[in-house]
Amino acid sequence: MSIETLLVAFDLAGTFVFALSGATAGVRHKLDLFGVLVLSIAAANSGGILRDLLIGAIPPTAVSDWRYIAVSLLAGVVVFLWYPTVNRLRSPVMVFDAAGLALFAVAGVNKALAYHLGPGTAILLGVLTGIGGGMMRDILLAHVPSVLWAELYAVAAFAGATVVALGHLLNLPSAPVTLVAVLLCFGLRYGGIRRGWRLPTAHFDLDDEAHDGENAIYRPH
Amino acid sequence: MSIETLLVAFDLAGTFVFALSGATAGVRHKLDLFGVLVLSIAAANSGGILRDLLIGAIPPTAVSDWRYIAVSLLAGVVVFLWYPTVNRLRSPVMVFDAAGLALFAVAGVNKALAYHLGPGTAILLGVLTGIGGGMMRDILLAHVPSVLWAELYAVAAFAGATVVALGHLLNLPSAPVTLVAVLLCFGLRYGGIRRGWRLPTAHFDLDDEAHDGENAIYRPH
Amino acid sequence: MSIETLLVAFDLAGTFVFALSGATAGVRHKLDLFGVLVLSIAAANSGGILRDLLIGAIPPTAVSDWRYIAVSLLAGVVVFLWYPTVNRLRSPVMVFDAAGLALFAVAGVNKALAYHLGPGTAILLGVLTGIGGGMMRDILLAHVPSVLWAELYAVAAFAGATVVALGHLLNLPSAPVTLVAVLLCFGLRYGGIRRGWRLPTAHFDLDDEAHDGENAIYRPH
Numbered sequence: 001m002s003i004e005t006l007l008v009a010f011d012l013a014g015t016f017v018f019a020l021s022g023a024t025a026g027v028r029h030k031l032d033l034f035g036v037l038v039l040s041i042a043a044a045n046s047g048g049i050l051r052d053l054l055i056g057a058i059p060p061t062a063v064s065d066w067r068y069i070a071v072s073l074l075a076g077v078v079v080f081l082w083y084p085t086v087n088r089l090r091s092p093v094m095v096f097d098a099a100g101l102a103l104f105a106v107a108g109v110n111k112a113l114a115y116h117l118g119p120g121t122a123i124l125l126g127v128l129t130g131i132g133g134g135m136m137r138d139i140l141l142a143h144v145p146s147v148l149w150a151e152l153y154a155v156a157a158f159a160g161a162t163v164v165a166l167g168h169l170l171n172l173p174s175a176p177v178t179l180v181a182v183l184l185c186f187g188l189r190y191g192g193i194r195r196g197w198r199l200p201t202a203h204f205d206l207d208d209e210a211h212d213g214e215n216a217i218y219r220p221h
Numbered sequence: 222m223s224i225e226t227l228l229v230a231f232d233l234a235g236t237f238v239f240a241l242s243g244a245t246a247g248v249r250h251k252l253d254l255f256g257v258l259v260l261s262i263a264a265a266n267s268g269g270i271l272r273d274l275l276i277g278a279i280p281p282t283a284v285s286d287w288r289y290i291a292v293s294l295l296a297g298v299v300v301f302l303w304y305p306t307v308n309r310l311r312s313p314v315m316v317f318d319a320a321g322l323a324l325f326a327v328a329g330v331n332k333a334l335a336y337h338l339g340p341g342t343a344i345l346l347g348v349l350t351g352i353g354g355g356m357m358r359d360i361l362l363a364h365v366p367s368v369l370w371a372e373l374y375a376v377a378a379f380a381g382a383t384v385v386a387l388g389h390l391l392n393l394p395s396a397p398v399t400l401v402a403v404l405l406c407f408g409l410r411y412g413g414i415r416r417g418w419r420l421p422t423a424h425f426d427l428d429d430e431a432h433d434g435e436n437a438i439y440r441p442h
Numbered sequence: 443m444s445i446e447t448l449l450v451a452f453d454l455a456g457t458f459v460f461a462l463s464g465a466t467a468g469v470r471h472k473l474d475l476f477g478v479l480v481l482s483i484a485a486a487n488s489g490g491i492l493r494d495l496l497i498g499a500i501p502p503t504a505v506s507d508w509r510y511i512a513v514s515l516l517a518g519v520v521v522f523l524w525y526p527t528v529n530r531l532r533s534p535v536m537v538f539d540a541a542g543l544a545l546f547a548v549a550g551v552n553k554a555l556a557y558h559l560g561p562g563t564a565i566l567l568g569v570l571t572g573i574g575g576g577m578m579r580d581i582l583l584a585h586v587p588s589v590l591w592a593e594l595y596a597v598a599a600f601a602g603a604t605v606v607a608l609g610h611l612l613n614l615p616s617a618p619v620t621l622v623a624v625l626l627c628f629g630l631r632y633g634g635i636r637r638g639w640r641l642p643t644a645h646f647d648l649d650d651e652a653h654d655g656e657n658a659i660y661r662p663h
Contacts, residue, residue, distance in 0.1 A: 026369075030422055031370055031422065032370060032419060032422045033420045033421055034369075034375050034379075034420055035368075035369035038368070039369070053274060053500075054491070054505050055505075058275070058277040059277060059338065059342070063275050063338070064339075069345060118506075121501070121508065124511060139360060140356070140366060141365055142363055142364060142365050142584055143584060144471065147480070148468075148471075148473050148476075148480060148481070149473055149477055154476050158476075199474035200474060201472055201474045251591075252590050252591055253591060253641035253643045254643070255590075256589075256591055259596065270496070274496075279496070279497070280496055280498060280559065281496060284497075284559070284563050284566070285560075287560065287562045287563065290562070290563075290566060361581070361586065362586055
């Protein structure tokens with residue numbers, strides 16, 4: 001099995017577990033079968049589609065390669081039929097989710113570098129690839145995206161993507177660099193969930209401003 | 222009148238009725254004139270713009286052909302000025318809405334096939350063209366998009382798009398295929414509204430998980 | 443300093459103040475550092491990225507030119523560390539926000555004209571450049587975008603963009619036209635905030651329809 005084949009296999013595995021997360025969210029919101037499938041597709045493919053639009057890889061892989069949609073639909077049907085079982089497997093699924101984040105972030109930065117974008121841009125696109133699907137899933141459900149507040153989600157993607165970009169800059173061999181990047185991202189995210197690692201929030205007394213919106217740039221609705 | 226002209230006329234008619242739905246939603250949310258117009262444009266054109274971005278038809282038709290925006294604005298102004306009348310015409314408007322969905326889905330799959338995408342991808346883009354505008358309208362209003370839960374909305378688009386793609390695969394003459402596809406999509410959606418046809422939802426006991434978010438991949442906010 | 447340099451400097455200044463608005467919204471929603479930075483980037487760059495995708499300027503400037511992201515991150519960190527101070531500077535920041543809107547709208551229409559789009563399309567893309575960032579910021583926070591209901595936000599962008607497009611049509615010298623456009627947009631928006639100028643809303647009695655959703659095209663969730 002070539003490295004190319006392995007990467008595609010990992011990419012499709014990431015697509016599958018992200019689709020599981022989308023479908024799970026859909027079942028919890030009591031959507032019908034089609035709604036669940038739309039969320040599966042959106043959660044699994046939005047990050048890659050956004051990246052491809054931004055780098056000019058048109059049509060995006062998720063559109064031109066039928067396997068991405070097929071895998072997303074499969075995950076959606078599995079969750080729709082066997083939600084309680086999938087839910088009981090939560091802990092392994094969580095492992096896959098962190099693995100999917102790691103693989104998507106690393107794949108995203110690699111694709112951006114292959115399109116001759118600079119390392120900073122490539123890191124950003126790697127992060128976007130990793131977090132984009134979860135953002136779209138939550139936007140469709142009218143939630144604040146969990147990547148904005150969950151434990152080390154995007155930071156883990158950023159760390160993994162940065163390792164790949166640095167390895168590229170220093171001309172290091174790509175196989176070990178990729179391995180380190182995937183493990184770092186996976187470890188940060190998984191540790192974040194398991195141990196509740198969090199980034200700091202800004203602790204200011206916000207109460208006295210709550211109703212003082214007249215002159216504010218941003219006014220909560 | 223050539224078939225080409227007829228298709229554009231139908232496309233603009235679909236744009237108009239989707240813009241009506243956007244503007245109606247805006248008036249109900251007590252938006253000002255501009256907010257209503259933004260919703261008109263978004264509801265009528267987001268699906269086609271997304272499709273065009275994904276297949277590389279840049280700039281998208283809605284951007285390069287002024288008539289799409291003009292028709293959207295016209296619908297917005299009509300609703301803003303005569304909302305009660307439009308609302309009383311609800312039933313005919315519903316007919317147009319289902320017709321718009323049918324025409325957009327069929328036009329979307331045809332355009333994707335013309336860009337040499339495979340039949341599966343073309344179906345998906347047809348569905349996206351049909352449902353994209355309503356999704357954007359609802360996201361802008363911070364709702365869960367109605368296509369995720371409403372009666373046979375996306376399923377109808379899927380059925381119509383599939384007929385077109387099958388006809389293309391089998392080299393059937395396009396005029397009757399298009400007619401069948403439009404009528405099927407229209408019939409499913411209209412029947413869905415009139416008779417309350419729905420897809421199944423997954424019925425699981427979700428209550429005991431509601432506050433058990435610690436280890437969940439997806440946590441409602 | 444050439445006009446080109448000046449325009450880029452103004453563009454980056456606009457990016458900075460829009461990023462401030464995104465970061466401020468993030469701190470108020472008690473997001474962690476990364477969430478605040480994501481909102482900074484989204485608020486400052488979504489409008490320009492959308493415009494560039496629609497006109498085929500790929501990769502978008504915000505992706506290919508590292509300064510846009512750097513300036514966005516800087517603004518995010520500043521707000522995260524010194525939110526109370528930034529908040530106290532609210533009034534000057536409001537001035538910059540209106541200035542950013544003006545500069546983004548004018549820059550957006552100019553870029554669209556440079557890509558040989560028609561004046562109507564260019565105006566639309568100018569408005570989108572100006573309002574896109576704030577829309578994305580609010581969507582990510584699950585709010586109805588303030589541009590849909592705030593005082594003269596998008597109208598101001600429309601007025602400024604229209605002046606530029608008219609000047610282009612009439613072959614007027616671009617420097618004074620740009621100045622007039624920026625001042626007009628700035629003045630409308632700033633006056634809108636200061637004096638509460640608003641567009642009319644449609645005043646209809648909506649109550650008796652609130653639960654009459656069976657046949658409605660649009661049903662609130």
